[in-house]
Amino acid sequence: MRSDKRRLRDLPSVDRVIRETPHLIERWGAERVTAVIRNELERIRQNMALSDIIDKASSLKHVVSLVEAELENDATGSLVSVFNLTGTVLHTNLGRASLPREALAAVLAIAQSPSNLEYDLQTGKRGDRDRHVERMICALSGVEAATVVNNNAAAVLLVLNTLANNAEVPVSRGELVEIGGSFRIPEIMQSSGCALIEVGTTNRTHLKDYENVINDNTALLMKVHASNYQIRGFTHAVAESDLAGLAHRHGLPFVIDSGSGNLIDFSDFDLPDEPTVAQAVRNGADIVTFSGDKLLGGPQCGVIAGKQALITRIKNNPLKRALRIDKMVLAALVEVLKLYQSPSRLAMRLPTLEVLTRPLAEIRAQAERVMPPLAKALAPRYKVTPAECHSQVGSGALPVETLPSFGFRINAADNSDQGLRQLAASMRRLPVPVIGRINNGAYFLDLRCLDREGDFIAQLDRLE
Numbered sequence: 001m002r003s004d005k006r007r008l009r010d011l012p013s014v015d016r017v018i019r020e021t022p023h024l025i026e027r028w029g030a031e032r033v034t035a036v037i038r039n040e041l042e043r044i045r046q047n048m049a050l051s052d053i054i055d056k057a058s059s060l061k062h063v064v065s066l067v068e069a070e071l072e073n074d075a076t077g078s079l080v081s082v083f084n085l086t087g088t089v090l091h092t093n094l095g096r097a098s099l100p101r102e103a104l105a106a107v108l109a110i111a112q113s114p115s116n117l118e119y120d121l122q123t124g125k126r127g128d129r130d131r132h133v134e135r136m137i138c139a140l141s142g143v144e145a146a147t148v149v150n151n152n153a154a155a156v157l158l159v160l161n162t163l164a165n166n167a168e169v170p171v172s173r174g175e176l177v178e179i180g181g182s183f184r185i186p187e188i189m190q191s192s193g194c195a196l197i198e199v200g201t202t203n204r205t206h207l208k209d210y211e212n213v214i215n216d217n218t219a220l221l222m223k224v225h226a227s228n229y230q231i232r233g234f235t236h237a238v239a240e241s242d243l244a245g246l247a248h249r250h251g252l253p254f255v256i257d258s259g260s261g262n263l264i265d266f267s268d269f270d271l272p273d274e275p276t277v278a279q280a281v282r283n284g285a286d287i288v289t290f291s292g293d294k295l296l297g298g299p300q301c302g303v304i305a306g307k308q309a310l311i312t313r314i315k316n317n318p319l320k321r322a323l324r325i326d327k328m329v330l331a332a333l334v335e336v337l338k339l340y341q342s343p344s345r346l347a348m349r350l351p352t353l354e355v356l357t358r359p360l361a362e363i364r365a366q367a368e369r370v371m372p373p374l375a376k377a378l379a380p381r382y383k384v385t386p387a388e389c390h391s392q393v394g395s396g397a398l399p400v401e402t403l404p405s406f407g408f409r410i411n412a413a414d415n416s417d418q419g420l421r422q423l424a425a426s427m428r429r430l431p432v433p434v435i436g437r438i439n440n441g442a443y444f445l446d447l448r449c450l451d452r453e454g455d456f457i458a459q460l461d462r463l464e
Helices: 004-010 014-019 022-028 030-050 060-076 101-111 131-141 152-163 185-192 207-211 240-249 277-282 308-315 319-323 327-339 343-349 351-356 360-378 417-428 453-458
Strands: 145-149 168-172 195-199 221-224 254-259 287-291 302-306 382-394 397-412 437-439 442-446
Touching (some): 014 060, 022 060, 101 327, 131 277, 131 327, 145 308, 168 221, 185 195, 277 287, 327 343
Parallel strands (some): 254 287
Antiparallel strands (some): 382 397, 397 442, 437 442
C-alpha cells in the first residue's frame, strides 16, 4: 500500500476537476461548483489520514461523481413527502394532518400574489388578520371571540403571559403533561412568567385541593386535557363544570387547554369519544386553547377562543405579534373551517377524518393488491405476511383507543434484527421514503394511511 503522502499527491487539483465539469458549471455556476469541489477534496484528504482508502478515492472520475452527487443532493432538499405506514395517523414527526384540496389551492393563490391579509377592503384602512377566521371559530365552538397563533404551546404561553404574569396558577399534578419534543407544561408555564401551584396527586385531585390554594395572587384556574396518556384505576379528577364554578365564585377566569382541537361529535362517525371545544365552553370555560393540525385536520397553528374581554387583552399582548400565523397558514385554516360548515360531507373532504373513518374492508382489499409486488420485491431475503393490526390516532389524541387496521408483517429470512434494520433503512431511501415500524421482531407496514397506492408499488423495484 502506498503511503498517505503519495496518495495525497495523486489527488486531482481543484482546477483539474473544474476542467472536467463544464456541464455542472453551466447548471450550478462556477462559484457553487468550485466550493463543492474544494469540500469533497478536503473530505477525501481527511479520510486518507484516518484510514487506508482504496485508490479509487483519489481518481478524477471518482471526485467528479462525488461533486455531482453532492450538488444533486442539495438541489433535492431535505424536506420531502413520505409514505406514513407507521400505524400512527397524526404522526408528529411526519407532519400530522394532511391538508384538503381546497386548502392547498388557497395557499397557492394567496402565496403568489398580494392579499388583504391585514387590509380592510371596505374602509381602506389597516385590518385584523384574525377576522378571516374568527367568525367561523365562534360559530363552530360557541365562543364570543378568537385569535390564532403558530401552535397550541404558543397559545397556552400567550394566555398565561397575558392573564397570569407574576401570579399563581393552580394545576393538578395529574395534568402536568409532557407534549411532543419533550416540552412540558411546567416549563411552558415558567416561560410565560407565572408560578405553577401543583395541587392534588398524580391519580387523584379534588375540588378542595384547588380551593385550598386560591389566594389574592391567584390569576386563574386551568385544566389541561391529558390527551397523550390516561391514568386508570383509583383515580379522581375534578369536572370542568365544577372547576369553572369555583373559579367564577372567586372572580377568576377558567382556562382549558383542550389540546387536540376536536370540533365534532366523534360518535357520529363511529369513532372513540373525544371531548369537543364546544363542550368545554358549555362547561364554563372562559378560554379554550387547541391545535389546528391535530383532530381539526388543518395547518399547524394554535387557536385561542373564549370571552371577548379576555381575547382582547390577549391580542393586545406584544407577544401576539411574535407568535402570529402567516398568510399561507391562515389561508389553509380558512378553507378547513369552511369544510366544517357542511358536517354531513366532512368525512369525504377532510383527509384526517377520511383516514380515521376508512373502512377495514377497504384496507384489506388494498393489502391484497399490494401483497404480490411487495413480496416479489423483498424475496428471497424477507417473508411478507398479511396481518391484522391497530392504528393509533396520534399527536396526543385518543392515546388509549385504537382503530382496527390491516397491513403486513415482514420478517428477515435469517430472523436477524440487523436484517430488519437494513430493510427499514432501504425503505427510507426510496424516492418517496416509506416509514414503517419495527416491533416484536418484525417490520410492520400499516396500510390505513396509504393513499398513493400506484406510486408506492411503482417504486418497489428500486429497493436496494
